[in-house]
Amino acid sequence: MPTIGEIANGINGVVIGNKNRIINNITTPEDIGDDSVVYIRDKRNYKLISGKKCAACVVVTFEPDVKNNENFDFIIIDDKDKDRAFIKLLEMFSENEDRTPGIAENTVISNNCKIDGTASIGSFTTIEKDVEIGKNTVIAENCFVGHGSKIGDNCIIYPGVKIYPNTVIEGDVIIHSGVVIGSDGFGYSSIDGMNVKIPQIGGVYIETGVEIGANSTVDRATIGYTRIGKNTKIDNLVHIGHNVTIGHNSIICAMCGISGSVKIGNNVIIAGAVGLKDHIEIEDNVYIGAKAGVMEKHVKRGSKLLGIPAIDFRAEMEFIALKPKLKEMYKDIKRIKKHLGI
Numbered sequence: 001m002p003t004i005g006e007i008a009n010g011i012n013g014v015v016i017g018n019k020n021r022i023i024n025n026i027t028t029p030e031d032i033g034d035d036s037v038v039y040i041r042d043k044r045n046y047k048l049i050s051g052k053k054c055a056a057c058v059v060v061t062f063e064p065d066v067k068n069n070e071n072f073d074f075i076i077i078d079d080k081d082k083d084r085a086f087i088k089l090l091e092m093f094s095e096n097e098d099r100t101p102g103i104a105e106n107t108v109i110s111n112n113c114k115i116d117g118t119a120s121i122g123s124f125t126t127i128e129k130d131v132e133i134g135k136n137t138v139i140a141e142n143c144f145v146g147h148g149s150k151i152g153d154n155c156i157i158y159p160g161v162k163i164y165p166n167t168v169i170e171g172d173v174i175i176h177s178g179v180v181i182g183s184d185g186f187g188y189s190s191i192d193g194m195n196v197k198i199p200q201i202g203g204v205y206i207e208t209g210v211e212i213g214a215n216s217t218v219d220r221a222t223i224g225y226t227r228i229g230k231n232t233k234i235d236n237l238v239h240i241g242h243n244v245t246i247g248h249n250s251i252i253c254a255m256c257g258i259s260g261s262v263k264i265g266n267n268v269i270i271a272g273a274v275g276l277k278d279h280i281e282i283e284d285n286v287y288i289g290a291k292a293g294v295m296e297k298h299v300k301r302g303s304k305l306l307g308i309p310a311i312d313f314r315a316e317m318e319f320i321a322l323k324p325k326l327k328e329m330y331k332d333i334k335r336i337k338k339h340l341g342i
Contacts, residue, residue: 002092004057007037008075010092011085013059016066017073023057026093032056037093039086059089099138110147122159134171146182152208164220166203173206176236178215181206185219185226185242185260198222200242207231213238213254229266247284265301289313 002010005019027036029048037057040046049058050069058064058072061079066072077085099120103109107121110129115121119133122141127133131145134153139145143157146165151157153171161175164182175181187198202221206228212218213236218226221243228234229247235254240246244258247266252258256270259278264270268282271290276282282299289306299305304313 004037004073004075007057007059007089007092011059011075011077011088012081013075013077013085015073015075016064017057019073021055021057021073026089032058037089039089041082041086059085104141116153128165158214164204166220167206168203168225169206170208170210172209174211176212176214176216179212180217181212182220183217185222187222187242187260202226202243204228207248210234216240219244219260235272241278253290287313289316 001022001024003019004015004017004021004023007023008015008019022035023037024035027033027038029038029040029045032038032049032052032054034054034056037059038049039059040049041061043062046060050065053071055071057075059075059077061077061082064074064076066074101118101120103115103121104123106123108126109115110127112130113127114132116133116135116137118135120138121127122139122143124141125139125143127145128147130148132150133139134151134155136153137151137155139157140159142160144162145151146163146167148165149163149167151169152173155169155171155173157175158177160177162180167182182204184200187200188195189198190196200220200222202224204218204220205225207230209231210228210233212234215236216234216238218228218240219242220226224243226240226242227245229250231248232246232250234252237255238252239257241258241260241262243261244264246264247268249266250264250268252270253272255273257275259276261279262276263281265282265284265286267284268286270288273291274288275293277295280294280297280299283301285302286299287304288294288310291308292306292310293308294305295309305311306313307316307319
């Protein structure tokens, strides 16, 4: 376990107090205890720990009240670095499971697979023929990797993930439990009054640094690839349709539905439960608020949208503010019309 001095060095902080004290864990302000460290983002949260008597370490972005909290040791960090420092602090106390390289018992490994010696394959996982798996990649228990798929270095595939054939996953990708990559796109054509399935023969391409949350689905392309760009982060319970293209460093929150052939740019933020119509294009740096339904064929760079159908964010907020007054306004209009004999 690290000392206060070691923690301070890791987060570029300055110690007030005993830098040699060993810290055992990180806690919330409500659960602060002896030999723990707590991160206080602002002075409002500082009130939650003020006056407590435990011998703990407190990380703050402001000048602390040392006189009235003599039992605490403090680490002061620059306010501009508070997010980076918080991430570093969590990393110091994270308990990542150590996986022994190798292939566990009760796995099925087909012919012509190239699995790096540093990779770890969990029990009851099936890997079909011609699969490639890179260095230090972990594929946990009860997973399936279809034939011809390629998984790069330093990936983590959690239990129960299903990866259909001909999927490409670059390095440093995290895929959480229950995710399905490469299932058929929802493509049908009405012929003679019947829904006829359009064969889905493409794949999925996931670039470096992507993370996909639990129970999300990414459909394979009809032709070519459904593509998720570098460092994009996808929450739980998200559906990504066939032939969708998502750019770099975008964020898609839980319960979103992205219809087929949508093009999403770089640095786009899509809040929870948003629905996107098929074959639309969203340029870079767009923000779409929660539960919006986007119908526009082309959303311009830097737009902020909200509502169903989605319109300019401020315009929708003004409309929301008017909604409680509509009933009374309607009554007023009826009275005016009656008075005028209309």
